[in-house]
Amino acid sequence: xxxxxxxxxxxxxxxxxNKAGLVFNRPDLSPIQKMAVAKELGYAETAFVTxxxxxxxxxxxxxxxxxxxxxxxxxxxxxxxxxxMNKLSKNEYTIETxxxxxxxxxxxxxxxxxxxxxxxxxDVLSVxxxxxxxxxxxxxSKLPIQIVSTGLRDILLPIKSSEELKNLKPNFSVMTExxxxxxxxxxxxxxxxxxxxxVTAICRNFAPLYDIDEESATGTSNCGxxxxxxxxxxxxxxxxxxxxYNLNSPSRIMVNLRTHNDIIxxxxxxxxxxxxxxxxxxx
Numbered sequence: 001x002x003x004x005x006x007x008x009x010x011x012x013x014x015x016x017x018n019k020a021g022l023v024f025n026r027p028d029l030s031p032i033q034k035m036a037v038a039k040e041l042g043y044a045e046t047a048f049v050t051x052x053x054x055x056x057x058x059x060x061x062x063x064x065x066x067x068x069x070x071x072x073x074x075x076x077x078x079x080x081x082x083x084x085m086n087k088l089s090k091n092e093y094t095i096e097t098x099x100x101x102x103x104x105x106x107x108x109x110x111x112x113x114x115x116x117x118x119x120x121x122x123d124v125l126s127v128x129x130x131x132x133x134x135x136x137x138x139x140x141s142k143l144p145i146q147i148v149s150t151g152l153r154d155i156l157l158p159i160k161s162s163e164e165l166k167n168l169k170p171n172f173s174v175m176t177e178x179x180x181x182x183x184x185x186x187x188x189x190x191x192x193x194x195x196x197x198x199v200t201a202i203c204r205n206f207a208p209l210y211d212i213d214e215e216s217a218t219g220t221s222n223c224g225x226x227x228x229x230x231x232x233x234x235x236x237x238x239x240x241x242x243x244x245y246n247l248n249s250p251s252r253i254m255v256n257l258r259t260h261n262d263i264i265x266x267x268x269x270x271x272x273x274x275x276x277x278x279x280x281x282x283x
Contacts, residue, residue, distance in 0.1 A: 001280045002026060002037050004046070007077035008249075010217035010271035012242070016250040018217035019276060020074035021046035022081055031067060033283045039064040040281045044212045047074035055094035055101050063210045068185070069098035070151040072114060072219015072253075072269050079104055079112040080273025099151040105268075113256065113270040116150035116220065119227035123147050125155065125182070133174045138164040140191075143232060147184055148224035150267050154205075155182060156221075156228050157189040162202045165191040166246060172208035179209040186210070188221040190241075192233070200229065203243040216244030217251035219269040226255035227264060235262055 004021045011017035021041040023029075027050045029037070038046040045061050045068065052058035059078065061071040075095065082088050083106055093104040103115040125145045127136050139145070143158035155178075159165040168189060179186055186207030193199045203225065205218040226239040237257050244251040251271075258266035 001282055002029070003278065004037065004041060004281050005081055005278050006041075006043075006276040007081045007273045008276055009073040009077035009080060009273040010219065010243075010251040010253050011274045012250045012252040014274055016216065016244055017271075017274065018073040018215060018244070018249070018251060019043050020071070020077040022074070022078055023048045025050060027051075029283070031062075034060065034062045035064070035066065036283045037281050038062040040283075044207075044210075044215050045071040045074045047071065047078050049078055052096040055096040057093065058096040060098070063212065065211050067098075068152065068210070070220055072116075072223070073217050073271075075104070075114050076112045076219060076269070076271045077273045079106060080110070081275060083110055083112070084273075084275055111254070111270050111272055113268045114219065116223045116267040116269060118150070118267065119224065119264060120149045121146060121228075121231065122149065122153065123182070129178060130157075132171060133178060134168055134170045138168060146228060147182060148228050150220060150223040150227060152220045153184040154186060154188045154221045154224050155184050156225055157187050159189050159191045162191040162193065165189055165202060165204055168204065170206055172206070172213050175206055176208045179207070185221075186212070188218065188225060190225055198240055199242050200239045201225065201241055202245065203241050204246060205243065214247060216247045216249040217253055217271070218243065219253060219271070222253045223255050223267050223269045226257060227267065230257055230264060235259070
């Protein structure tokens with residue numbers, strides 16, 4: 001049996017967020033067993049936390065179908081849980097991941113910030129690629145459709161309004177093939193908000209290639225989005241994204257960019273996590 005703690009990361013007002021399974025100190029588990037645990041749980045990702053010889057912790061991330069190199073919400077969930085259980089003794093930590101060694105910071109009010117890789121701006125895609133995938137009339141043609149990564153490659157898809165974003169009905173089989181062809185995790189669709197409510201954009205994230213039709217909060221995707229907006233819309237240091245409304249799981253993701261001479265030199269994603277339950281899974 002494997003003990004799994006369930007935490008919802010990027011919660012908004014102690015509700016919503018994105019659930020992740022957390023497994024501590026089970027280096028004996030094989031990759032196949034870890035995937036079996038993730039599949040049994042049914043969440044987008046499960047984090048397996050063990051000792052590291054080069055950092056404070058080693059984190060591995062498994063979806064129900066395969067291992068991924070990084071997962072923002074599972075990392076935020078891990079440190080939120082450790083903080084809630086009074087297992088943290090300092091404000092800054094390092095983690096070893098398949099995306100490299102990254103920094104974690106814990107604020108006095110319990111918000112967890114996770115460092116990401118510096119942005120990689122990849123291919124700009126044609127609207128035509130989405131013609132069989134979703135209603136292309138909803139796409140905002142004033143902004144590019146681009147693959148951006150701060151650890152995981154996502155297609156950033158600008159939508160004209162939050163109402164049109166809400167009404168998107170993707171063809172997931174077509175999106176799966178598109179994701180394979182473009183070598184991405186999935187599609188991160190967003191609609192810019194007005195500045196009065198302090199929310200930068202409302203987002204929806206689709207990753208059917210990984211058996212995740214839609215995810216309620218995605219740290220890495222929103223970091224890519226912040227860097228994209230820094231490049232194309234407005235150069236600022238703080239961005240606030242909300243996600244998960246279509247899943248009745250409202251989430252809030254904070255992204256901080258550290259810059260020098262209008263060049264991004266560090267990316268951090270932050271959020272709160274809430275403890276849900278602890279369960280046992282057989283493998």
